[in-house]
Amino acid sequence: MMRFKGTDASMASSNLFDSQTILDGIRRWVEIETPTDTPEQINKLISIVAEQYRDLPVTLEPVAGVDGCGDHLVVRSAWGQDRPGILVLSHLDTVHPMGFIERLPFKVEGDSAFGPGIYDMKGGAYIAHHAFRALCATAERSPLGITHMFTSDEEIGSPTSRALIETEGRKAKYVLVTEPARDGGKIVTGRKGVGRFEVFIKGVPAHAGTRPEDGRSAIRELANVIQALEGMNDLKRGVTVNVGVVRGGTRPNVTPEEAYAEVDLRVPGFADAEEFVGKILGLKSKTEGVIVKITGELNRPPYEKSNSGAALFEHAKTIATELGFDLIDTHTGGGSDGNFTAAHTATLDGLGVDGKGAHTHYEQLYVSSLEPRARLLYRLYQTLR
Template structure:
């Protein structure tokens, strides 16, 4: 399935993997703020990324954004597109709102470079591009074609890019995801499935002081629902259910007619997904005169470690050892676009930069991780076949 091209780990030029050169490129991407809900900003970065490929042996396809999201970019090497190849998945959107860069400007402190989205995941997206550019500078071409997809909506569950990811993922032989590394550089070989649900409750309003017996409280019923949902948590099985948003009622002296909640579900396996999705959708009212309606489903299937995924990791581990890195894999609770491909295509995630603070006011990458992580991607491009 995979083999190393001898023990040759030399690059086109060691200068290609100079950390400062790579960081300068990442800075340009970071300083264009790209909140998912600001498509004009995302598209500004999409245009810059597309420009980076115009002098390379690659074709560029720009997929127009829909439903308030930005465009997606699909870049394909001009070679190897007649057979299943390597699909690289990156996203350009971030969770930070516009103007957050005033609070978290690009800056360097010791081994850390700070900025909105620098760790999750502009750093990873950029080093994958940089590794491709380094590959194109050599006389050789990789055994397989390379397709790099940059999406605009991963941070909200990839609603407008999912079909495209699944389509390209089924055509690929391998999928490499440039989400950030975990816990000191660990590679991700499994992720929990993610479900999102909305709970709508309707009761009967009444004057809470003079006619309380006429009312049926939607909020009281929501409390019952919350207890049922919280009772589904099973940390030993890795199942978590979180009621993250609640609201209801109008005034303190009115028995509340309506209540609402938003729920997050995380499950490690497809069997768990089937069980707990069914339980959540099957919630019923315990109060006469009150209705409970639950809508939702999985928005990311579980990413279980498959035989092909395990073999891909072992190959990457061997390459990393040649570069002086010890590669360790981990299963994590967060979802990514790798969840959409892992069930049918060997997928390796967490190939981006090392750092910490994703989605926070101190988000940062470790500059020392740039060269080895970019070299690892380069070697994966060179040796996967």
């Protein structure tokens, strides 16, 4: 049974949530570019984040990066660590390559602040930190301990942080994910599972002009595989299969010996995952003498809206109403680290800033969302128990 502390406690003074102060903090994080494949840049930002916690009642647990990824940082409140508490998940890596900030410099135009990764998700990561700092500025500690995990590899599927996330998620009572809000501030209570696959095809080379009968085209067989994969799309069921990368062949007058493809799968539920992972891995060659090999798996399980997750959302919705805005939930096709925790721990996602343009040349957050979203996190810290 979930129990929540009353939501009518007095708020901290408004200057703790000044939008310009919050935006200044976000800008500092944004102007340190952190593509996933630049661990030295991520570690630079991790060091700054750690430094910003040093005057607060926390313990800092750095986790060294491996396999070409940056470090992770686990920040634990000095209180409440003897029982299940609140786990906050934020990632600091971005998809934009180094130097992109010259194309998309930090700037403010009206209600929009621009910059690489500002919406997905440095804005959300920072407001969670800011809300914790505001909490520490009050005399009263939160009923539950708070653990904030900053990771470095979410944009490539969290290969080096997944085990850490799952371990901490199972220990927690609630998980709050600071991925960006959706469609005007909607909270996320469900996400599709994500699968990634590689297709390797081996044919038989030949001179395409003089001995075509000797060849077995790997590219032609790849076309068969692509047709089969694209035929699996079922928008009514919420299943999508996308062949996003293809390569093959050497020259136009050579029957191609090799071909390759990368495939993305999105599924709404566990039953769909089992069905379509099996279908993809089970594809066979239609051409004698051509070998088709497919590898891959579901790298993020579906995040289905559970009873505990629904109760957590309703609590957040009540807080939002008291703060003066409506909170609506939604299901999205994008994966997040919340996919790793939702099956066993009450999880609420999309708690970051509102905005638009994730992963684009116009990525932006809405400045007007900073104060209410930071206050929402602050009140969740104060009231969850």
